[in-house]
Amino acid sequence: MIYESFGVTPVINAAGTNTRLSGGMMHPEVTAAMAEAATACVDMLELQAAASREIAAATGAEAGIVTTGASAALLLGAAACMARLDIAAMDALPEAPPRRDFLIARSQRNMYDRALRVAGGRLVEVGIPDRFSGAGVRDASAAELAAAIGPQTAAVLWVAQPWSEPALPEVSRVAQAAGVPVLVDAAAQLPPAANLRRFVAEGADLVCFSGGKAIGGPQSSGILAGRRELVASALLQMLDLDLPETQFRLPPEFAGNAQPPRLPHHGIGRSCKAGKEEIIGLLVALRRFTEEGDAARSARLRAKLEAVCAAMGDTPAEITATPVPLLLLRLPDAAAAHSAEARLRSQRIHVSQSRLREGVLVVNPLALAERDLPVLGRALADALRA
Incomplete structure (x- = not known):
């Protein structure tokens, strides 16, 4: 295998599409498309316009x-929420944006929201998550978010999880009333495939998805979908714009007949550029994901877990009925689970560590x-016996 020629030994990744374990593996159709894409050059603006058409069809977003x-x-x-289509504001980021505050329910803070601060944003926490601390049942409310919106508010950040409060439709209602966009982090919220459309349908102005998780695209790919003018702002802050201004025209997929008054400097998102190979790989994977359907995908993944169970012999195990089925192996306590996980890891086998505290190995x-x-x-059978 190619990795071994560079002194790198592959692992068995039963933890999921974790970035630290290099994500998942792409379907041969996706890798073939990426290899073919690498054999020619294209105009990247034209390619992103084609991507916009595909993403809009899959998500119901404008772009x-x-x-x-x-x-x-x-x-x-x-960056798009802070600068909109104000070219001077784009050029100023991350310094002194006209609006820089992103409201977020305190219970939704996570390590990934640093991306907003890198762009120049400032996170403003709202609410007290008593339901998580055990002190009560309440969390942030839509009314608290509405009261926190002010002239410096760039957007509301909503992190998509089944337990997130307040609900997205309530957040969207108060944000829209104040003229403030809603940015949704839905990185790992696929499947079900219906979630591709759900967040836009519930009022989100921008939605972020990972391309390298369940969609099955390149690990270094993602999707930003939403309102046309906001997506256009994001695109302008990512593209290579080193050309005479008279040669640039924003495609209708992003601006209709509107054009920016001038071109910004290379933007805050220049380091976020995707290559032609990643774009094509993501688009082919997105088509495959939507065409396969949830039932067929779940059955395919469940068959893998059943093959693992067959190789385990009579070791007790449970397969969940979740959109991505999981194999659960219950040990007597957390210490036993940590010991089994360490034994597997010593063999270059990685399982999910998400439930070790409960004494459960997750595949x-x-x-x-x-x-x-x-x-x-x-x-797995050997580790559990040990």
């Missing part, structure tokens, strides 16, 4: 672009190759 991952989409989305099938399944099953 979309391919970025270098969901974090890059967050950075570009934040995620998204990044498993067929060749991994019998090896993984035997190793």
Whole structure:
């Protein structure tokens, strides 16, 4: 294998499409498309316009672009919310944007919201998450968000999780009443495929998805989809604009007949540019994801886990009925789970660490190759017996 020629030993990734484990593996149709894309040159603005058409069809958004991952989409989305189509504001980022505050429910803070601060944003926490601390049942409310909106508010950031409060439709209602966009971080919220359209339908102005997780695109790809003028702002702050201004025209996919009064300098999102290979790979993977459907995808992934169970023999295990089925292995306590996980890791086998505190090993099938399944099953049985 090519990795070994550089002194790198592959691992069995039963933890899911984690970036630290290099994500998942792409379908041969996706890798073939990327290889073909590498054999010719194209106008990147034209390619992103084609990507916008595909993303709009899949999400119901007005426009979309391919970025270098969901974090890059967050950075570009934040830059768009702060600068809009104000070229002077684009040139000033990350310094002194006219609006820089991003409201967020305190319970939704996470390590990835640093992307907004990199763009020049400032996070303003709202609410007290008593339901998580155990002190009560309340969380932030839409009314609290409405009260916190002011002249410095660039947007509301909403992190998509099944337990997120307040609900997105309520957030969208108060934000729209104040003329403030809603930026949604939905990086890992696929499947179900319906989530491609859900957040826009519930009022989001911009939505960020990872391309390298369940969609099955390149690990270094993401999607930013939403309102046309905001996506156009993000695109202008990412593109290589080193050409005479008279030669530039924003395609109708992003601006209709409107054009920026002048071109900005190379923007805050220049480091977020996606290559032609990543864009084509993501578009082919997105088509495959939407065409396969949730039921067929779930059955395909469940079959992988059943093959792992078969190789485990009579070791007790449970397969969940979640959109991405998971294999759960219950140990007596957290110490036993940590010990089993460490034993597997010593064999270059990685399982999810998300439930070790509960004494549960979790196997995620998204990044498993067929060749991994019998090896993984035997190793799991040995680790549990030990």
